[in-house]
Amino acid sequence: MDLFHTVVNAVLRAFVALFSWAPPSVGLTIISASAGMGMLWVFRRTSDQARIRRVKKKVYAHLLEMRVYSDEPALTWRAQRSLLKVNVQYLLLTLPPCLFLAVPVAVLLIHVEAFYGRAPLELARPALVTAAFDSGPEGPAPELTIPPQFDISAPPVRVLSEHQVSWRVLPRAPFSGELTFAINGRKVTKRVVAGRGPAFVPGRRVRSVWASFWYPDEPHISAPGIEWIEVSYPGAVISVFGWQIPWLAWFVIVSMLSALLLKKRFGVTL
C-alpha cells in the first residue's frame, strides 16, 4: 500500500511542481479537467453506450408525451410512470461505470487533499500535534524532538480517556521537515510544514495498513503501541477569480464541466 501511495504521490507532486509558477487554482483546474476526461474515458469503456442511448431516447419520448398530451390526465399519468421506470433503467446502466470510477476518484481526491485542502502552519500561531496510542499513556508523555524553527509552548497534555497526547507547538520560521517522537524506545517521525503559500501538507500518519488508504501522505507507522500522529493544520481554500472556495467544490465544477463539454468528442452519452 505504501508503494502504491508513494507512486501516486510522486506523480501528483511532479504534476503540481510543473505549475508551481502559477496560482494553485491553475494546477487544480488542470487536474480537475483531466479527471473529467479520465472519467469520460472510463465511462465509455465500462458502460453499455447503445442501451444508454436507447433509454435516454425513451426519457425524451416520455417527456414529450407528457407535454403533448398535457390535457389527457390518463396519458400523462402513464407517461410519468414510464418516465420513472426508464429513469431507474438509466441509473442501473450508469451504476457499473460509477463503481469502476469510485476507487480511482477516491484515491485521487484523498491524495489531492494534501496539496489543496490543507495550508501550512502559520508562523507564530500555535498548533497542536496529537499522537494516539493503544493504551495509556500512564507515565510521562513520550519525548518530542522539534526542529529549531519550532518551540513547544505548553506542557504535553495526556488525555487518558482517549489514549492521546497533545503537544502545542509554535512555528517560528518557515520549515518543511520532520518531528521526531521517542516511543517505546523507537523513533517515529511525522512530517510538518510551516510557512506561507501552497505546499504539500501531509495529513495524519497511521499505523494500520488499511487505515493508510485514507491517510496516504506518509508511509504507515511500523512502531508498535502508537495508532496515529496528526498535526492540526488550518484548512486551505482556492482563490478563483477573487472567490475563496473549497478545492473540492472547484474540482467538482471543473471536472463535471469538462466532461459535459467533451462528451461528444469522446463519443460518450451520459
Next chain:
Amino acid sequence: MIVLGIDGMDPVFLERHWNSLPNLNRLRQRGDFRRLATTIPPQSPVAWSTVSTGLDPGGHGIFDFIHRDPATRLPISSMAEVTAASTTLHIGPYLLPLSSGRVESLRAGRTFWQLLGDHGVPATVIRMPANFPPAECEQESLAGMGTPDLNGSFGTFTFFTNDPAERRTQISGGRIVRLHIESGSTVLHIHGPPNTLRADHATRDIAVQVHADPTAAAARFDMPEQQFVLRQGEWSDWQRADFRLIAGLKSVSGIFRIYLQQVHPYLRIYVSPVNVDPNDPALPLSTPKRFSRTLAAELGPFYTQGIAEETSAFRAGILSKPEFLVQSRKVLADSLRMFRYQLNRFSSGLLFYYFSSIDQNSHMLWGKYEADLLDIYRKVDGAVGEAMAQPNTELLILSDHGFAPFDRAVHLNTWLMQQGYLTLNNPSHMGDAEEFAHVNWEKTQAYALGLNGIYLNLYGRENGGVVSLADKQDLLDEISQKLLDFRDPVNGEHVIDKIYFADKVYRGRNLKNAPDIIVGFRRGYRASWQTALGAVPAAAIEDNTQAWIGDHCMAADEVPGVLLSNRKFQVGNPEMTDIAATILNEFGVPGTREMLGRMVF
C-alpha cells in the same frame, strides 16, 4: 476631524501625571485643555447620548443605565428595547415567527453623524456608547456600550469548577457551574441564546470537552471544529461557535474566550460572555450591516459586547486583580488594533473613536492602584499621539466624566424605609432580594432604582400608585430636604450634595422615564448595587468592601470630564451639549432646532 471619546478620563488625574503622558501634555500645551461639565446624572449612557445628539437627558430620554417599567416597577435597559415577534405559529415544540421582532434604541434625537450624512459629510463612528442598535444611516458606525452579549444581557460570564470551596451558583453578571471530572476529562456546557424558535425558549448550548493532564498544569479543549491547549493562567484566542436553533436550518453564531485559571488540585475555568459574532451578527451591530463583517475580515474577531472588561468577575472574586488587568489589557489591545486600522484608512470627514479602558480600570483601581491605572492612561496617551500625527486634522478629545473614590455604599431604599416612605410586607424581609421582592406598594410612597434615581409611587402612572398628583410636589420637597440633611452615622458628614428635579434641570421635555428625584451624592458616596436593582438591605449606609472602588455616579460638579484639542477654546466652561454643535459647525452643517450647546472654538 478626529474626535476621541475617552470614557472616564479624569482632569485631576491628568493634572497629576502630565509628565507621564507626553502626548496629552503636548496637546494641551499646543492647543487647549478644559474641564468639561458633565450631565446630570454623570453616567456614561446619559453623557454620551448628549454628545451624540446635542440634547440634554430631557431631550434624548436616557437618564441611567436602567429605568423602571411603571407597570411592574421592574428594571429595564434605558438604552434599547427588544421586542419579540408578535405573531407566531406553534408547530410541535417549535414557535415559528410570522412577523419580525424588533430591536429599538430608546434614545431620541438625531445624532451628529446622521446630520453629517444628510449633508454628504462622511463619518466613521466606532463604539459610541448608547448607540445600540446603531442609529440608521449610511455612515459607517459600530455599536458601543449597551450592545448585549448573545444571551441578551450586558455580559454574563460562566465559571466552571470542581472546587468544593466554591458554593455559589449565581452571581451578579455570571453563573458558576460545578464540574464532574472523570479520568481528567469533563464537559463545559456554554450557554448560547434562548431559542426563540422553540415554545419553551430553551437555551442553546455548545459542549466543549476539557482534558486536564494528570500532573502538568495544562489542559486540552476540544471544540466541535478544533482543539487547542492552554497552560494554567492562559487565555484562549477567540473561539467561534454556532448555536443551532433548528437543526440544519437556523443557527446563530457567537464568539468567546476561555481562561484556564487553575488545573490542580481543582479545575477552574472561566468562559467570557458569548459575544455576538461580528462576522455573522445575530443582532444589529453596525451601519451599514456589512461593516462589522468587513472589520472582522480585516482584523479578525473582536469584542462586540458593549462593556468588555470583566469587572463582574473581578467583583465576584472569580478573577484576581492581576487576572483582571491581563484581560482588560486584551480589551484595550483589541481596541487599539481597530483604532489603528481606522486611523490608517481615515482621509476626510469625521472619525469618532471611543475608548472604554480608562473608565473600566478606574472603577477597579481608583485611588488604590495608581501605577496600574497610569499604565492604562499611558497606553491611551500613545493612541492620542498617533491621532496627533495625522496631518491637517483637527483633534478633539473628551471624556464624559471624571472619577472619585467609592468608599461608602448608600442603600437608598433602606433610607426611604427608615424615613417612612417605603414599607415592606414584613420588616424581617430586609436583605438583598432584588426587584422590590417584599415591598408593600399600598403603603409605599417612593422607591429607588438605578444609580441616581428615586421615583414616587404616583397614582395614575405607577400600577397601583398611591401618591396623588396634588401631593407630588410637597412630597418631593419633603424627601429632598431630608436627603440633603442625611448624614453618615459613622463620620457625621453629609451624604448628598445636590438634589435635582428632572423638570427643572432639563430643557427637554422627554421626561417619560426620568426619575422624580435625581440624587447627587457627595464625593466618596454612591448608591449601592442593591439599590440599583431594587433591594432593601438592613442598614442605610455601609462601607463599600467590593473590588469596585472608584465611581462617578455622584453630584455632577464632583466629577467633571475633560476636553482637549489642538485648537484654542473660546468657551471657558464647555458642556457636553457643546460637542455635537462644535462638530457640526466644523463641517458647516446646521443642527436641529432642539439641539442645545455652543461652538467651543
